[in-house]
Amino acid sequence: MSNLLKGNFTTKKQVEAKQDDTESTSLQSEFKKAALNSIGGSMVYVERTDLTWSGDDEDE
């Protein structure tokens, strides 16, 4: 492809082509993140918390 798409000018700065695998790496990381989420259960739970909290101290 790079042989076909040649410009008729010269750039002042050297332009580096974007690496093809950047996008796929990012997709892979997104996929991994989404996949991991299902392991996290239906709701957050933190150890050593009470069964209920009425919020009374917040209202005082």
Add this chain to the structure above:
Amino acid sequence: MQDKNFSESFKQVVSQITDIGKAWHSSDLLINAKYNAPYAKNSLKDLPSLDIAKQQEAIIVSAGPSLHKQGVLKKIKESNYQGTIVAIDGSLVKCLKSGIIPDYVLTLDPHPTRMIRWFGDDDFIENTRNDDYFSRQDLDVNFRNNSIKENEENIELINKHASKIKLIICSSAPKNVVKRVQEAGFKLYWWNPIVDDPKQENSLTREIYKINKYPCMNTGGNVGTAAWVFANAILKTPRIALTGMDLGYHLETPIEMTQTYYELLEFVNSREELEALFPKFTFPLTGEVFYTDPTYFWYRHNFLQLLEQANGETFNCTESGTLFDDNLPCKTLNEFMT
């Protein structure tokens, strides 16, 4: 993590679940609580009191494979049981199909496209496109095989009975569930999840509470445990039976059919490491062997930890699975009901 000799990789995955859950749910909890606040009229504080028989005992109807395999609903129906029935979103349709109208149904998961299925989903085809979460699990074989027709029947069934049921709905519920249950005619009673220590500064639980002032309840990470917390700590039922709470799989279930199989592949490099993520438990009443996965094991661990704070008696009447301990005796459901 005590009991059994779990592999290092298993312990490592389980130890990450709390953080994965926090990262996954935290923003949805606030967004959904804000969205749902204007719709709420009643909270747990407004629940009407129960008659004497229903105050004495409760059966939690969770949605594990034993619900079907052990004929739980048939046993309840045939026993003329007079106590309270607390179902969860995933077992509601099965209860109604068995002629049982639960007193209460719990729902809490904020997932934007999956939870609506339990109430009959008007956008079923769109919401299940490219998502095999349910279809690869051993949760509802009828639904798996004939899903579109089953969904339509579920909508009708729920519309018919919703007005007789108190829906114990978490402020984290997604907007499509809230819309659907309101249209169906459930009586809604709202609550907030305890997701960290509310006494701490910058507590997310406290932040959610400030939005709506609903009472807060622990969930143990899943709706089945939340249903038990509700019966124990809100209804203050002195004698409770758990059913359908397998937190595990029958040995004949291939690990490829488990809830997070594909996700767990990310954590391992070999088949041997993968299999170590599914430890086995021998069920004490029958000697049958079941296996669990990191997420179910985490639920199990959380439940047993919350149980230490509970009053009254709780029996596991699931008749299978991995949830048992010295202070959580197992008995058959028929024994519990007689």
